[in-house]
Amino acid sequence: MTTPTTPAKRIPSPSRADTSSDPKRACLPGALSATTDPTTASNNTEMASARRILPQCADRVSHFVQDVWSVFSPLAVKTGAVNLGQGFPNFPPPQFIKDAAAKSIGPDLNNQYAHPKGHLPLRKEIAATFSPLYGRKLDVEKNILVTAGANEAIFATLSAYLNPGDECIMMEPFFDQYEPNITLNGGKPVYVPLRLHHKKGAKVSDNDSAADWTLDIDELKAHITDRSKVIIINTPHNPIGKVFSAEELRAIGQVAIDHNLLIIADEVYERLVYGDKEHVRIATLSQELWERTVTIGSAGKTFAVTGWRLGWALGPESIIQNILNAHTRIVFCANAPLQFAVADALHEANKRNYYATQVSEYAARREKLLACFKDLGLRVTVPDGSYFILVDTSRIAIPADEWKEICAVPMPSTNRDWRVCYWLTTKIGVAAIPPSSFYSPENAHLAENLARFCFCKTEETLDQAVAALQKLKPYIK
Numbered sequence: 001m002t003t004p005t006t007p008a009k010r011i012p013s014p015s016r017a018d019t020s021s022d023p024k025r026a027c028l029p030g031a032l033s034a035t036t037d038p039t040t041a042s043n044n045t046e047m048a049s050a051r052r053i054l055p056q057c058a059d060r061v062s063h064f065v066q067d068v069w070s071v072f073s074p075l076a077v078k079t080g081a082v083n084l085g086q087g088f089p090n091f092p093p094p095q096f097i098k099d100a101a102a103k104s105i106g107p108d109l110n111n112q113y114a115h116p117k118g119h120l121p122l123r124k125e126i127a128a129t130f131s132p133l134y135g136r137k138l139d140v141e142k143n144i145l146v147t148a149g150a151n152e153a154i155f156a157t158l159s160a161y162l163n164p165g166d167e168c169i170m171m172e173p174f175f176d177q178y179e180p181n182i183t184l185n186g187g188k189p190v191y192v193p194l195r196l197h198h199k200k201g202a203k204v205s206d207n208d209s210a211a212d213w214t215l216d217i218d219e220l221k222a223h224i225t226d227r228s229k230v231i232i233i234n235t236p237h238n239p240i241g242k243v244f245s246a247e248e249l250r251a252i253g254q255v256a257i258d259h260n261l262l263i264i265a266d267e268v269y270e271r272l273v274y275g276d277k278e279h280v281r282i283a284t285l286s287q288e289l290w291e292r293t294v295t296i297g298s299a300g301k302t303f304a305v306t307g308w309r310l311g312w313a314l315g316p317e318s319i320i321q322n323i324l325n326a327h328t329r330i331v332f333c334a335n336a337p338l339q340f341a342v343a344d345a346l347h348e349a350n351k352r353n354y355y356a357t358q359v360s361e362y363a364a365r366r367e368k369l370l371a372c373f374k375d376l377g378l379r380v381t382v383p384d385g386s387y388f389i390l391v392d393t394s395r396i397a398i399p400a401d402e403w404k405e406i407c408a409v410p411m412p413s414t415n416r417d418w419r420v421c422y423w424l425t426t427k428i429g430v431a432a433i434p435p436s437s438f439y440s441p442e443n444a445h446l447a448e449n450l451a452r453f454c455f456c457k458t459e460e461t462l463d464q465a466v467a468a469l470q471k472l473k474p475y476i477k
């Protein structure tokens with residue numbers, strides 16, 4: 001069952017295989033869409049005319065191939081599998097947040113542009129929420145920028161700081177948007193893997209802790225060059241669930257100080273930390289770190305409203321002003337009316353004990369899935385934060401004939417984890433995500449025995465997943 005590992009991101013997807021050799025066709029409208037039906041007359045006409053007259057897609061985009069989400073989400077729908085792949089909550093956002101949203105479009109002017117920095121009432125609530133957590137008074141005019149989700153905050157930051165060829169360091173596995181966010185802005189991604197160190201003497205089915213995944217500081221230093229400009233730190237981490245300790249952050253921060261790097265602290269899962277772990281904000285560790293760090297947050301993750309596309313960047317005036325300059329030219333402003341709803345949500349959250357309630361609900365979901373994998377005898381990384389579980393699939397023995405069948409299915413990657421996740425979705429009925437999508441081609445092999453399951457789902461969905469996963473029993477060696 002060993003398979004050659006080839007990089008997910010460099011192989012044309014099946015739906016694009018016939019177009020990839022022809023750059024004029026490679027970026028046709030719908031070329032990446034899993035739903036495009038090439039047999040329809042209108043589509044054929046469109047493709048024929050595109051071949052003749054449409055402009056060529058830019059190089060910075062033409063190499064993007066079908067991504068992992070556009071493979072596994074449609075596959076889950078098509079096969080009726082329980083979808084523990086893509087990390088969006090399928091439970092309703094709290095009613096008080098929905099009520100605030102419903103109210104937000106009432107006043108006519110709420111529906112017009114917001115200030116590029118964000119509506120003042122939201123910036124005030126962000127300042128009120130985060131000033132105590134940062135131990136400093138955040139200034140609504142200088143330290144806060146409201147963005148179109150955390151992703152746009154990261155994009156705008158990279159836009160503001162990267163000149164062509166500047167390097168941005170990120171840890172593998174990484175949230176897969178980082179890479180295009182860097183390259184679209186002319187930067188060069190540099191990868192340093194977090195490595196899993198099993199505890200000495202651990203049995204094959206003993207769980208690992210997210211804290212067992214560590215960054216080797218010497219390995220990080222070895223990747224620094226005179227073009228290094230930015231480093232991204234994601235804590236709590238997607239997909240490992242690692243919550244970096246103050247000591248780890250200090251060590252990384254020191255490298256950033258020594259080599260004059262801007263730190264992007266992606267803390268979108270800051271409210272989802274379990275047990276006795278504590279979320280540490282790198283920007284609070286010293287004045288020097290505050291001065292070179294922008295911290296990114298997400299209303300989508302905080303309030304289970306990922307579709308609202310609202311987030312924020314917090315930091316010193318010098319950094320926020322640069323990001324604002326880029327952000328103003330990218331989107332001008334973020335979704336205006338829903339900013340009022342997020343302001344209300346932040347205002348209400350502490351009074352309603354929202355964060356504590358939310359984390360205990362997530363902890364129960366985490367326990368349910370962990371218990372299932374323990375019962376199956378599959379080793380996992382127990383997450384200390386975020387809402388993902390990495391499962392070690394090396395004990396799953398897929399029969400040779402079924403393996404052969406999966407190998408014949410055209411997929412954007414031939415990594416083992418893609419095939420195992422395909423089999424889990426189609427045969428077992430539970431969709432998971434192959435984590436090699438969160439690695440560079442060089443290090444994709446580090447994920448070959450992993451699958452990522454998310455637990456941001458209703459109890460009912462998780463029960464269905466647990467029931468379906470029982471079908472794995474005969475395959476576990």
Ligand SMILES: Cc1ncc(COP(=O)(O)O)c(C=O)c1O
Nearest residue numbers: 149150151175238268298300311
């Ligand atoms: C680590 C990480 N950062 C950023 C984001 C993007 O957040 P948003 O939806 O607010 O853009 C995600 C979304 O999944 C994420 O997992």
